[in-house]
Amino acid sequence: MTMSDKLSDPRLFRQHAYIDGKWTHGSGGRDEAVTNPATGEVLGHIPWLEADQVRSAVDAAEKAFSHWRALRADERCERLLAWYDLLQANREDLAILMTLEQGKPLPDSRGEVEYGASFIRWFAEEGKRTRGETIPSHIPNAALGTIKEPVGVAVLITPWNFPLAMITRKAAAAMAAGCPVVVKPASETPFSALALAELAERAGIPAGVFNVVLGEAAEISKTLCSDERVMALSFTGSTRVGRLLLEQCANTVKRVSLELGGNAPFIVGPDVDPKEAAYAAVAAKFQTVGQDCLAADRILVHESIHDEFVAHFAERMAALTVGNGMESEVDLGPLIHSQAVDKASKIVDDAISKGATLVAGDQSQAPGPNFFMPVLLTGVTPKMKVWSEETFAPVAGITAYSDDDQVIEMANDTEYGLAAYVYTHDIRRIWKLLRALEYGMVSVNSVKMTGPPIPFGGVKQSGLGREGGSSGIDEYLETKYYCLGSLGSVSGS
Numbered sequence: 001m002t003m004s005d006k007l008s009d010p011r012l013f014r015q016h017a018y019i020d021g022k023w024t025h026g027s028g029g030r031d032e033a034v035t036n037p038a039t040g041e042v043l044g045h046i047p048w049l050e051a052d053q054v055r056s057a058v059d060a061a062e063k064a065f066s067h068w069r070a071l072r073a074d075e076r077c078e079r080l081l082a083w084y085d086l087l088q089a090n091r092e093d094l095a096i097l098m099t100l101e102q103g104k105p106l107p108d109s110r111g112e113v114e115y116g117a118s119f120i121r122w123f124a125e126e127g128k129r130t131r132g133e134t135i136p137s138h139i140p141n142a143a144l145g146t147i148k149e150p151v152g153v154a155v156l157i158t159p160w161n162f163p164l165a166m167i168t169r170k171a172a173a174a175m176a177a178g179c180p181v182v183v184k185p186a187s188e189t190p191f192s193a194l195a196l197a198e199l200a201e202r203a204g205i206p207a208g209v210f211n212v213v214l215g216e217a218a219e220i221s222k223t224l225c226s227d228e229r230v231m232a233l234s235f236t237g238s239t240r241v242g243r244l245l246l247e248q249c250a251n252t253v254k255r256v257s258l259e260l261g262g263n264a265p266f267i268v269g270p271d272v273d274p275k276e277a278a279y280a281a282v283a284a285k286f287q288t289v290g291q292d293c294l295a296a297d298r299i300l301v302h303e304s305i306h307d308e309f310v311a312h313f314a315e316r317m318a319a320l321t322v323g324n325g326m327e328s329e330v331d332l333g334p335l336i337h338s339q340a341v342d343k344a345s346k347i348v349d350d351a352i353s354k355g356a357t358l359v360a361g362d363q364s365q366a367p368g369p370n371f372f373m374p375v376l377l378t379g380v381t382p383k384m385k386v387w388s389e390e391t392f393a394p395v396a397g398i399t400a401y402s403d404d405d406q407v408i409e410m411a412n413d414t415e416y417g418l419a420a421y422v423y424t425h426d427i428r429r430i431w432k433l434l435r436a437l438e439y440g441m442v443s444v445n446s447v448k449m450t451g452p453p454i455p456f457g458g459v460k461q462s463g464l465g466r467e468g469g470s471s472g473i474d475e476y477l478e479t480k481y482y483c484l485g486s487l488g489s490v491s492g493s
């Protein structure tokens with residue numbers, strides 16, 4: 001059964017780049033296979049574009065810019081809402097595509113389609129509110145103010161863990177602001193991006209406004225980052241690549257937003273129900289099989305409830321089912337590729353060799369080469385990789401602490417600063433931790449924290465800028481100041 005046979009609408013499965021409203025082959029003739037991480041089955045092929053083809057996507061975007069920016073905000077809103085409606089109408093196909101190329105369980109893929117679509121609706125409306133300001137004048141007989149203008153062509157480079165939502169969170173903001181985009185999706189998960197392009201075309205988004213380029217990431221980024229016509233770059237991915245892109249954008253002084261890695265602490269106070277907190281920690285750790293920038297990577301539990309917490313965590317974790325995301329009742333799909341499995345094994349071995357206790361996690365039970373059974377380690381210390389690295393795997397590490405000052409120090413002991421979780425009902429502790437934690441986002445007594453209205457983003461090495469909320473669109477807007485002199489006296493006297 002081919003990929004197309006699995007979809008109600010086979011035209012959503014595209015195996016070409018999308019430039020200037022046209023489906024494009026690679027001029028060099030190189031194609032790369034895309035595989036299903038759960039089965040190893042080849043799903044399809046994508047072209048590896050040559051540099052001149054990548055530049056042609058910028059040509060198309062630049063050409064589209066004058067028309068797209070000139071539309072009224074409510075006209076852009078209508079087209080984006082048509083795109084949103086088409087995502088909703090095709091959500092089951094989009095979810096199937098996502099599960100096949102990414103591996104996450106089908107219900108999680110449906111959730112991501114919903115989540116990804118919600119950014120389009122949010123920014124479609126937000127585009128109508130990009131207001132400038134009036135400035136009380138300090139210059140006689142002058143009117144001062146600002147207007148907001150789209151920055152221009154934006155390049156969006158996205159990861160494989162959220163193949164659809166990481167694109168829409170950027171693209172909808174840029175497009176609502178009046179900026180055409182050139183998207184470079186992760187090579188592991190291009191088909192969600194290409195289905196988005198197909199639906200953008202059907203929604204009446206003009207040619208050149210939404211382009212998708214495919215190929216060798218380092219070459220594409222060099223071509224795009226050195227192009228003076230590209231005014232903004234937004235990247236979600238690893239801190240290593242984020243640093244590289246920031247450097248590459250320096251020569252042409254682009255606007256850069258970076259959503260990078262995380263190493264989230266999950267702090268459990270002494271006053272909470274250990275079972276409730278343990279179940280929440282399991283949810284926060286194992287979402288997307290731990291391949292999530294918000295995954296609870298360091299679980300810090302007050303010593304007075306540590307043992308009870310560990311017991312509940314282990315019991316909840318044991319109930320998780322690992323398998324092919326297309327099958328029902330599966331909680332955890334595969335890791336994205338075999339290198340991720342190797343990395344997870346090394347992290348576990350490193351922790352055990354440095355004194356951690358393996359409470360659970362028997363890899364002989366894994367249902368296939370890319371699968372990794374959930375692991376629970378206790379006695380984790382800062383000298384272990386499971387503490388200092390973003391594991392991006394279903395490996396949970398628990399550490400006991402004795403007081404608030406100690407846990408604040410532990411939680412901040414990382415180069416990352418994306419998200420932190422706090423479980424406690426003590427209002428003084430909540431406030432103290434909220435202020436002291438060096439993170440862009442702090443979630444108290446809730447695993448769920450994201451969605452269109454919030455400013456998503458990190459501090460320290462977790463990134464620059466914010467996505468979503470009312471600030472997300474600012475990444476694609478320039479503030480133009482004006483001074484209208486010689487207006488005469490306002491009072492007329």
Ligand code: NAP
Nearest residue numbers: 158159185186187217218221237238241259260261262293
């Ligand atoms: P990655 O290796 O940095 O790749 C992300 C994107 O960058 C992919 O499109 C990739 O293309 C491209 N890329 C790779 N090497 C490049 C290079 N030398 N120059 C330019 N582009 C390059 O990250 P990943 O492994 O896909 O994703 C996991 C990371 O993303 C984690 O660190 C996670 O925390 C982070 N993340 C952050 C957020 C957030 O909102 N803060 C959200 C999700 C994920 P190819 O696939 O073609 O190599």
